[in-house]
Amino acid sequence: MDIEQKLENIRGIIVRAKRWDLFFTLLGILSLMVGVLTFTILFVDMAIEGVPRLSMDFFTSFPSRRAANAGILSAWVGTVLVMLLTALAAVPLGVAAGVYLEEYAPKNWITDIIEINISNLAGIPSIVYGLLALGLFVYYFGFGQSILSAGLTLALLILPVIIVATREAIRSIPQAIHEGSYACGATTWQTVRDHILPYSSAGILTGVILGMARAIGETAPIITIGALTFIAFLPPAPFTGEPPAGLFDWIFAPFTVMPIQMFNWTSRPEAAFTVNAAAAGFVLVFMTLAMNGLAIYLRYRLRKNIKW
Amino acid sequence: MKSMKIAAVVAGVFASATVYAQALVKIDGSSTVYPITEAVAEEFQKSKKNAIKVTVGISGTGGGFKKFCRGETDISDASRPIVKKEMDACAAAGIKYVELPVAFDALTVVVHPSNTWAANMKPEQLKVMWEPAAQGKITNWKQVDPSFPDLPLKLYGPGADSGTFEYFTEAIVGKAKSSRGDYTASEDDNVLVQGVSRDKGGIGYFGFAYYIENAGKLKAAAIWNGKKFVAPSAAVVEDGSYQPLARPIFIYVNAKSLEKPEVKEFVHFYMKHGAKLTQEVKYVQLPAKIYEINSGHVNKMKLGTVFGGVPEVGVKIDELVKREAK
Numbered sequence: 326m327d328i329e330q331k332l333e334n335i336r337g338i339i340v341r342a343k344r345w346d347l348f349f350t351l352l353g354i355l356s357l358m359v360g361v362l363t364f365t366i367l368f369v370d371m372a373i374e375g376v377p378r379l380s381m382d383f384f385t386s387f388p389s390r391r392a393a394n395a396g397i398l399s400a401w402v403g404t405v406l407v408m409l410l411t412a413l414a415a416v417p418l419g420v421a422a423g424v425y426l427e428e429y430a431p432k433n434w435i436t437d438i439i440e441i442n443i444s445n446l447a448g449i450p451s452i453v454y455g456l457l458a459l460g461l462f463v464y465y466f467g468f469g470q471s472i473l474s475a476g477l478t479l480a481l482l483i484l485p486v487i488i489v490a491t492r493e494a495i496r497s498i499p500q501a502i503h504e505g506s507y508a509c510g511a512t513t514w515q516t517v518r519d520h521i522l523p524y525s526s527a528g529i530l531t532g533v534i535l536g537m538a539r540a541i542g543e544t545a546p547i548i549t550i551g552a553l554t555f556i557a558f559l560p561p562a563p564f565t566g567e568p569p570a571g572l573f574d575w576i577f578a579p580f581t582v583m584p585i586q587m588f589n590w591t592s593r594p595e596a597a598f599t600v601n602a603a604a605a606g607f608v609l610v611f612m613t614l615a616m617n618g619l620a621i622y623l624r625y626r627l628r629k630n631i632k633w
Numbered sequence: 634m635k636s637m638k639i640a641a642v643v644a645g646v647f648a649s650a651t652v653y654a655q656a657l658v659k660i661d662g663s664s665t666v667y668p669i670t671e672a673v674a675e676e677f678q679k680s681k682k683n684a685i686k687v688t689v690g691i692s693g694t695g696g697g698f699k700k701f702c703r704g705e706t707d708i709s710d711a712s713r714p715i716v717k718k719e720m721d722a723c724a725a726a727g728i729k730y731v732e733l734p735v736a737f738d739a740l741t742v743v744v745h746p747s748n749t750w751a752a753n754m755k756p757e758q759l760k761v762m763w764e765p766a767a768q769g770k771i772t773n774w775k776q777v778d779p780s781f782p783d784l785p786l787k788l789y790g791p792g793a794d795s796g797t798f799e800y801f802t803e804a805i806v807g808k809a810k811s812s813r814g815d816y817t818a819s820e821d822d823n824v825l826v827q828g829v830s831r832d833k834g835g836i837g838y839f840g841f842a843y844y845i846e847n848a849g850k851l852k853a854a855a856i857w858n859g860k861k862f863v864a865p866s867a868a869v870v871e872d873g874s875y876q877p878l879a880r881p882i883f884i885y886v887n888a889k890s891l892e893k894p895e896v897k898e899f900v901h902f903y904m905k906h907g908a909k910l911t912q913e914v915k916y917v918q919l920p921a922k923i924y925e926i927n928s929g930h931v932n933k934m935k936l937g938t939v940f941g942g943v944p945e946v947g948v949k950i951d952e953l954v955k956r957e958a959k
Contacts, residue, residue: 387675388671388675389675390668390671390672390910390914551661551690551692553689553690554671554689554690555667555670555671555675555688556689557675557678557683557687558678558683558686579659589691591821592822592823594822594823594840594842594843595915596846
């Protein structure tokens, strides 16, 4: 009787625990679905409207007042070039800053303040970066309304994301690796170069892609620094001009980017432009997906080289 | 040695920033004028086989003038005349300009298609709805006019940054930017179209082009011009009887830029083909002779603004181009 009672109690506990387990599983799935379904519905809706509009001409035509002739050539080229500069500026700076904070920085209040500031930077509205860039890059440094200004602005914007990701990636390396390296007499730089960077590169890459995915859709800071809406010519192809100066002509070229083109099309009276906007949106999502895909592939390759 | 090379490259990189000063016409400013300028730029580049490059940005009329008065752009699109503050900024920077009206922008007051009582509206009635004093008080059609039905009044209009908002408040309330705040505001006119077309008690205002594109879903109110009720159409806007809700929109050309052959050519192209292209993008063209007079102003370099920095309502276009600069 006594044992029966206890057994009954224990069964009750197990059933309740299982119920909670199920409850949280469902809650988790539901939470996931809010995000996934919202994206799916938006994406499918956009794809249905936009995909029929996609054609070779859409990618090779400049903007036009006639919706049927309008294309995204200047927009996608602009986006690709701006992203290239963003990555060139943000990745070395972000990774170096992250490595410094993890491996070199003394643990004191100055470092603490810097850390708090970096976390806060990630939450600053992007328009603020745009205003800063307008004063600093466009006027003070005299870069003008160029691809260079835009690339640097977006680089600032995603810098905190890359720094934080770099630090997380470094922290996930077992402490034994650090200690082993130092025990063999390696300097900090040797440790970083031969162990820390190679082992953390997969994690860093994830951070870079997250940052780039944010930057590719940004409109506000790019409009602030003066991206154009109608531009029917391309910047000179990178690194083809007369060396040495001509090689960099492209970074001073005026430009537009995909989100700006989309925004302009959605705000026009003719319904045909909405279709163009949907098609451009589809391409933009696809560009982000392609970037993510590349990251996953690279991460997989890099992981294979890690031997612990 | 290596550092010298790097220095040379860096110096070269920044020197090349001037490359884009050549054969490029830079335009920025109002989103209202944008479709017309874009159409002209597109045709112009085509006719020049892309030898001359044209860029058009959208910074808004005010933002456009800021750049224009710093000498960053050759032409500024403006949905209203230049104001005193901007004239001073230009003068301080030594920027002189030619003011050219290029088309009409007509505001359309729209209601739900089932609305029978508000087919004809007087500016005074619109003022009762939109003035700041109406905030929180005028919430029913009955309050606007006793003959109107007992139906909640739902207002839709553009946000406070838009030139359309500025002109509507100027023309209806009597003071620019003076409006009640409790209405559904959107910078995207398509949102306003959606709003009014789904709301029986809805009323809103936006550019004529949006009404034309959505004429099936909306009903446009005829507006009392002091003599009769006039329903918006291209014809009444052009002959000047659709008042006070039609206004000319402008481009301002930097006088110094006009010395550059590519800018001058572009402006003449604008005046020659402007009328046709304006129609194509669903705006209302000016009478043909105005474009000729404009071309004359460009050749004679007629500088300054005829408004003297003060906004005006109900100005006749043919009078405008004959005026001397103030």
